[in-house]
Amino acid sequence: MLDKKYNPKEVEKDRYNNWFNHHYFECGDTSKKPYSIVIPPPNVTGKLHLGHAWDTALQDIIIRFKRMQGYDCLWLPGVDHAAIATEAKVVAKLKKNNIDKYELGRDKFLNECFKWTDEHKNIIHEQWAKLGLSIDLTKERFTLDDGLAKAVKYVFVDLYNKGLIYRGEKIINWDPLAQTALSNEEVIYKDVEGAFYHLKYYLENSEEYLEVATTRPETLFGDTAVAVNPSDERYKDLIGKNVILPIVGKLIPIIGDEHADPEFGTGVVKITPAHDPNDFEVGLRHDLERIIVINPDGTMNENAGKYNGQDRFLCRENLIKDLEKAGLLIKIEKIIHSVGHSERTDVMVEPYLSLQWFVDMQHLAKQVLDNQKNKETKVNFVPTRFEKIMNNWMSDCHDWCISRQLWWGHRIPAWYKNDEVYVGINPPEGEGWHQDEDVLDTWFSSALWPFATMGWPDKTDLYARYFPTNVLVTGYDIIFFWVCRMTFQSLEFTKNRPFEYCLVHGLIRDKEGRKMSKSLGNGIDPMDMIDEYGADALRYYLTTSTAPGADLRFDEEKLKSTWNFINKLWNASRFVLMNIESIKEIKLENLNAADKWILTKLNKTIKEVTKCMEKFEFNNVNASIYTFIWNDFCDNYIEMAKFSIDENNTKSTLLYTLTCILKMLHPFMPYVTDAIYEYLPIKDAENIMISSYPVFDKKQLFKEEEEKINEIIDFIKNYRTVIKENNIASNYQVKINFKENLINKMLKLEDKIIANELDITKFKVSTKNYEAIIYYEKEITEEDLASINKRINELEQSILKRENLLNNANFVNKAPKDLVEKEKIKLQEEKEELTKLKS
């Protein structure tokens, strides 16, 4: 028998291993229709956070629901090597032991990374198990395994041959700490305090100068021109003349270019083509030399003269002092401006001229946009508004820089010999070739995840059966990093969308609405929450607390009240189990009104819950099922069932209803439902997770009994309110106009009923069919009178409003007829109540 209190630790113990050992999570029953999800692979950098718990719980709910509905479900798990993030962690770890990455060498460093990966993969596995995820671990993949490597090479070579991957010299975002290129998406802009340094650029052979404002004076060593707008009256005559580059002393031309905005600053811009993307473009237009002045590690190089070797920020400081001494500094204007920082290392990103590999996005992006116009083949976002994020991004995207100067990742399949370049799956024949040292952006491999994990480019059974997948679940923050890229790669290489639906959830915030982050220290470890409240409570809370796509403010109080809900379920189950021990079979026959009432409510709930499950509206599932369990089943039905608990009809109804409740809750609360299901004396499967989901049955709707019990519940509630509001003690007497035992028993009226009227204070309780007059010796206080008058007032106003409405010809003619009818009935009832009150 169940304990008196729900104890998640007891309930969850060993249960996951049991499921796992029975192979319940594995797919492959080809007699069923397939249904598939691939997990968004978590980075092997650390532990899972609450966002992962939310994301994976949603997927588990979907997959368990579909499994119970009779689908052959594949939920494919895996982890992401997370190139730069992991490399940064491993480098930091080695540094603690005074080991340098470069001294260690590529092979040994990669060994360290694999070791790191194994350790963290184990942690992730344990955490997935604690969350109760029904992933098929026999299909687990890794973004750096051999299969993915094959797919990555195939895609790279193919895109190269189609001309969609190219190598070029461009300004990219350079991370001087990790010493690698970054894509635009890996750069986070932050507002920081900086300054405009106003400098004098003297005109050649002149006492006059141009005032140039810059935020990055240290780049002046790379200046190869200053630009003014050709339409700017102040300067247009100077175009073609030269200025003297401060400190350096060499002559650079004044050019006219639209890039210079006359409205901004002094209207004069220094042009540094090797260190600014706009200047780079200007440089192309005017054929300017590109001078790199900064080393990959962020120190100045030999082009910076005496500052050679100084860090870029130290150089700035020193240079400004020198400029001031030389009288070339006009002023320093403090400003707040946004500056790009590396997402992973948080250092200021350096715009940097370098030779990198790029994906030409034009054709691929257009394919996505075209496909979204086709209702049959598009990716359907839930909620739909998130489609705009993808469309916006795809219609305005730059080429994707995919090479990274790292070791941890898929090495670029390109080989060089002098000026020759060879791109291929296998190394070229012959002597003297050396492979590109760089690896690919981690998203390049994750973009292939939904199909490469199923064996593509080989024609595997897995791929044939489960691809395209049915739904992808992810947060809105990575729609463009990942969802877009999976979509264009999938369309390009499989001619299919990667998933039919994309279910988008929000971000987890703390109670104050701030993002959870390490720096704020407001992060919450999901495992701590599981320890305290259980995985079931955490899953249910996370997945049912907000509308789809909305952010979630994490509130431990709410998690606690979810525990209460489970405890309620636990105790209701306990009551049922205590009273049905003798049952031999579930027979829904000779049902009484209450039995029929709860079966009706149950079926309506099944219908509503199934509908919401199909639409991924889990918050609405909660709204429906919570009320059903707590109010209908516990507060009303169980209380009524106590009067007929010895009858087989009621025992059957109790067991049947509880079974359906457990099944509906199972996708959300796998542990506790499994634990209770084990105790049921009669069940339809060896385990609840492979039992069948409840199905709506029209035959179990009993309209007459439903209305009758609804009215009885109404009556009981009104009755209790009257007793309570009027401070009526239990020694009152009552005269009733009905013979309804259920009411008498629920209200314990038996010994209070009298046949005749009494000449003392009376209180009337009535609904359509039931009326009771309560006799109780009591002074009518002013308070009582006031409340009666208040009610009379309310009724009179309401009647007036309703009469106006019904006298309005427009309403009567245009509104639906049943609505008008209802209004009429309501009006009648109110009038009756008013007359009764006034008497």
Place this chain on the structure above:
RNA sequence: GGGUGAUUGGCUCAGUUGGUUAGAGCAUCUGCCUUACAAGCAGAGGGUCAUAGGUUCGAGUCCUAUAUCACCCACCA
């Protein structure tokens, strides 16, 4: 500069294609240890749905402005 979302009782949120008196949970107040559950039961109070217009017989819901907040993208010499 472009875009998205939010604004509903003290707090956190629901609210389907417009249609009875706008719903929950938590918190508050009152009374109960009634043998499934006091982490519970039985009741109660509390909202001019951000503001101003408009469409409509009827608006929390649709339209147009405005305000405040949050987020995303781009730019920032």
